Amino acid sequence: MHLLGKIAVAGLAFAVLGGTAYGYQNLHALDEVSRDSVIDADGGTGPGEQPADGSLDILLVGRDSRTDKEGKPLPADVLRELRAGANGDDLxxxxxxxxxxxxxxxxxAFSIPRDSYVSMPGGxxxxxxxxxxxxxxEAKRQRDSGETDKAKIDQAALTAARRGTRQAVEDLTGVxxxxxxxxxxxxxxxxxxxVGGVDVCLKSATKDKNSGADFPAGPQRISGADALAFVRQRDGLPGTDFARVRRQQVFLAGLARQVLSAGTLADPGKLxxxxxxxxxxxxxxxxWNLLDFVSQMRGVSGGGIRFETIPVVNRDYRYDQDNPRATAVQVDPAAVKSFAAGLIGSAAPKAPPAAPVTVDISNAGPKEGLAARVAGFLGEHGFAKGTTGNTGARRTSLVTFGADLAQRGAEVAKLLGGLSTQESAAVPPGHIEVVLGSVYAGPGTTGGGGAPAAGDDPITSSGVVCVD
Incomplete structure (x- = not known):
């Protein structure tokens, strides 16, 4: 819901690259965009936007907020048009x-599920x-220090909120x-x-009163309140929040495609x-110097934008013993950092094992073909494919191995999103055994940061992908 700001700028950047005076003039018009001190002063990038970590990284944030960019409540008629309701919070x-x-x-581009359970100030x-x-x-700190100007308190609190979100993402991803x-x-x-709407495609018709979604199956163009409903719906979808993440990704890919099309860049009215x-x-x-950003975009190839999701350990994590109904998404920060680093090819190369290591995989959950997909994923990381198949139902996942393969077993567990491990003398020599539980959400499943699930095509800005 926030790639929008970046994609809008990217579209204008490409207009500049096309050499149109109109595009260049309007890039300067974006100097009027609202700004806030979100990035640490000593962490800015240099001229040409070539950061030392190998990648220019942009955090795109969509707020479930019923206020404008300055924190003022939206009028009732606007809320009705958006089908958003009057109640919102700071999420x-x-x-x-x-x-x-x-x-x-x-x-x-990679998504972070909003319910990812992480460490941050306050616990x-x-x-x-x-x-x-x-x-x-920050609002409390301002009031405690004697500040009484509400506008100053609100602005300081918003800045701190944005910086706090940025810090939480940096701590989780290492980016x-x-x-x-x-x-x-x-x-x-x-x-x-x-931009005149965005082309999307649904596998089946869907309707949800909470988000206002009411869409037929098949390809369609959506905008305004319908577009908002499309990316906000989660009730009635398989995978709920994870299905919504995929909705957001496919919509943003379509938005990028629409912004960068000749129909937008060559239309002064749309621009x-x-x-x-x-x-x-x-x-x-x-x-953010937008002209520097244009320079950075000159070095980007035309392959488009590819969307993925961080690896997760457990989509149904019961994190509060006193409230067993409370759930979150469990993540392994080490696996997330490795995943994020791998997107720019900076993950440390793995030395070949002294002897072949075979991974046998059993699927203890309901996802058809999952064991074979995970075996293929591990094969890309140097592990030999062993037996694959189904086994008795089990909720959680487990990687087991002999004492001599403890390091390689830990590597498999990390690649699959931070699974639990166990040493066992019963595992045959040269083998590692993996059981994929019903809540497994790593590579090979939708939203797991690796290969997509069966029937789920990769989402890129090069074409329209049908989703749930």
Whole structure:
């Protein structure tokens, strides 16, 4: 829901690269976009935007907020049009990191599920709460220090909230965020209308009163309130939040395709509407020099944007013993960091094992073909394919191995999203055994950071993919 700010800028960047005076003039018009001090002063990138970590990284944040970019409540008639209701809170509904590697590589974007359970100031919690926690803490600090000007308190709290979200993402992923873009419900609807709608495709018809979604099956073009409903729906979808993440990815891929099309770049009216929508509603970090960003985009190949999701350990993590109904998404920070680093090819190369290591995989969950897909994924990382098949139902996953393969077993567990491990003398020599439980959500499943599930095509900006 926030790739929008970045994609809008990217579209204008390509207009500049096309040499059109109109595009260049309007890029300067974006100097009027709202700014905030989100990025640390000593962490800014140098001229040409070639960061030392090998990638320009942009955090795209979509807020489930019923306020405008300055924190003022949206009018009742606007809320009715958006079908958003009057109640909102300080949560980030969408978090996507856009990685633009130095040189001529394709752009990679990865989603962070909003319920990812992480460490942050105030104690562990869902990552979407980092915004509200930091906001409330700063507002209290301002009042305790004697500040009475509400506007100053609110602005300081918003800045702290954005910085808190950025820090939570950096701590989880190991990625140094270079730039920040934020949109809310209103800006999302306005930007989608400005580009003339976005092409999407649904596998089946769906209807949900909570989000306002009411869509037929098949390809269709959506904008405004319908676009907002499309990316907000989770009730009635298989995988709920993970299905919503995939909805958001396919919509943003379509938005990128639409912005970069000749129909938008060559249409002064659409470009003007897009710029106006961005200026009204998008918040960027104060350090983002858009002309430098254009220079960085010159080095990006035309392969488009590919969307993925961080690996997760457990989608149904019961993190509170006193409230067993409370659930979150369990993640392994080490696996997430390895995944994020691998998107720009900076993951440490693995030395070949002294002897072949075979991985036998049993599927203890309901996903058909999962064991074979995971075997294929491990094969890409140097492990030999052993037996694959189904086994008795089991909720959690487990990797077992002999004492001599403890290091390689730990490697398999990490590759699959941080699975539990166990040493066992019963495992045949040269083998590692993996049982995939019903809540397994690593590579080979939708939203697991690796290969897509059967029937789920990779999402890129090069074409329309049908989703649930």
């Amino acid at each position: 980030t509904d969408t978090l996507i990191v856009l990685r633009i590697p130095n040189g001529t590589h394709d752009v990679k 562990k919690g869902k990552i979407n709460a980092a915004f509200g926690r930091a906001k409330a803490a 140094k965020i270079d730039h920040f873009a934020e949109v809310n419900l209103l800006s999302f609807a306005e930007i989608s209308k400005a 003007s509407d897009l710029i106006d929508a961005v200026k009204r509603s998008v918040v960027l970090d104060a350090s």
